[in-house]
Amino acid sequence: AQTVTQSQPEMSVQEAETVTLSCTYDTSESNYYLFWYKQPPSRQMILVIRQEAYKQQNATENRFSVNFQKAAKSFSLKISDSQLGDTAMYFCAFMMIYGQNFVFGPGTRLSVLP
Amino acid sequence: EAQVTQNPRYLITVTGKKLTVTCSQNMNHEYMSWYRQDPGLGLRQIYYSMNVEVTDKGDVPEGYKVSRKEKRNFPLILESPSPNQTSLYFCASRSAGYRTGELFFGEGSRLTVL
Numbered sequence: 001a002q003t004v005t006q007s008q009p010e011m012s013v014q015e016a017e018t019v020t021l022s023c024t025y026d027t028s029e030s031n032y033y034l035f036w037y038k039q040p041p042s043r044q045m046i047l048v049i050r051q052e053a054y055k056q057q058n059a060t061e062n063r064f065s066v067n068f069q070k071a072a073k074s075f076s077l078k079i080s081d082s083q084l085g086d087t088a089m090y091f092c093a094f095m096m097i098y099g100q101n102f103v104f105g106p107g108t109r110l111s112v113l114p
Numbered sequence: 115e116a117q118v119t120q121n122p123r124y125l126i127t128v129t130g131k132k133l134t135v136t137c138s139q140n141m142n143h144e145y146m147s148w149y150r151q152d153p154g155l156g157l158r159q160i161y162y163s164m165n166v167e168v169t170d171k172g173d174v175p176e177g178y179k180v181s182r183k184e185k186r187n188f189p190l191i192l193e194s195p196s197p198n199q200t201s202l203y204f205c206a207s208r209s210a211g212y213r214t215g216e217l218f219f220g221e222g223s224r225l226t227v228l
Contacts (some may be wrong), residue, residue, distance in 0.1 A: 004156075033215040045204065045219035052215075091156055095215055100164070101147075101172060102206075102217055104156035 002027045004094050004105035012111040013082045020067075021077045021108050023092030031097045034068065034075045039107075040088040048090070051075065082112045116141045120205045120220035127195055128228050135190045135223050137205030143218070144210035146188040150174065151202040151222075160203075163188055164210060195227040 003026045013019035025034070036048040051059045051068050058066050063080045079086055092105040118139045127133055139146065147162035149172075159172030163182040177199055179191040188207075192199060205220040 009154075035216070043202065043222040043224075045206075045217075045222075047216055050216060093217075097215075100162055100170070101159050102157075104149075104158075106154050106156045 002029075002094050002096070002103045004092050004103050006090075006092055006105035006108050008108045009106070010109045010111070012113055013079075014113050015082055015084060017082055018078060018080045019082055019110065021079075021090055021092075021110065023075045023077070023105055025073050025075065025092070025094050025103075025105075027073070027094065027096075029096050033095045033097065034066075035093040035095070035102075036064070036066070036075075036077045037091045037093060037104075038086075038088045039091065040085075045091075049077065079110075084112050084114060086110065087112045116218070118205055118207055118218050118220040120203075120223050122223060123221060124224045126226045126228065129196055130194050133192050133195060133225075135192075135203060135205075135225070137188045137190065137220060138186050139188075139205075139207040139218070140186065141207060141209075141218065142185065143207035144185070146182065146205065146207045147172065147217075148178070148180065148188070148190045149204045149206065151204060157204065160190070192225075195225075197227050199225065200227045201225060 005024045032053045034051045038046045049061045067076045089107045094103045120137045144165045148160040149157040151157045161180040163169045203223045206217045
């Protein structure tokens with residue numbers, strides 16, 4: 001069974017600074033998707049970024065980028081120029097291609113401080 | 115607007131009183147699923163459905179039922195709720211095709227069982 005680990009329950013960063021959230025996963029599969037979802041205080045789950053495991057290039061979306069290390073089974077999220085609106089719970093998630101289930105990590109609560 | 119709609123958003127009930135949380139999506143997605151979110155555990159899958167009349171258990175199905183009579187609807191039924199089912203519930207959907215993967219979430223339903 002796949003598992004996803006986020007070793008940082010809480011983090012904080014000053015506005016305009018850069019922060020990196022860690023995620024590791026365990027799988028014997030070679031083809032899969034990885035995701036970062038953001039959950040602000042409104043509780044809505046919002047997709048931040050997605051990475052397909054067969055792509056070597058790291059995904060980027062504006063201020064958000066990932067460092068995908070397939071051999072190490074690591075998928076960290078970097079947030080540049082942090083903004084107050086980035087304050088949220090962040091979940092790392094894994095899904096096999098043609099899979100039935102997303103496996104989520106326990107989450108990292110990020111606070112952006114003014 | 116593409117969306118997943120779940121109701122009610124908030125509910126307080128008592129042990130043993132049957133309740134249903136509705137979920138509807140307007141994106142013609144084949145795949146729908148229910149998750150519960152608990153502190154420190156992330157999101158865990160309760161049930162999922164690959165298409166009409168096709169449902170299967172996720173990781174934590176005990177105490178829940180589902181049905182998929184129409185493609186757009188996937189209600190979650192608690193026949194006899196207990197306090198350990200107090201949680202935040204999310205319905206989600208996605209296309210079942212290859213090279214997709216992104217889950218679209220409803221806004222969540224906060225359930226309290228007294």
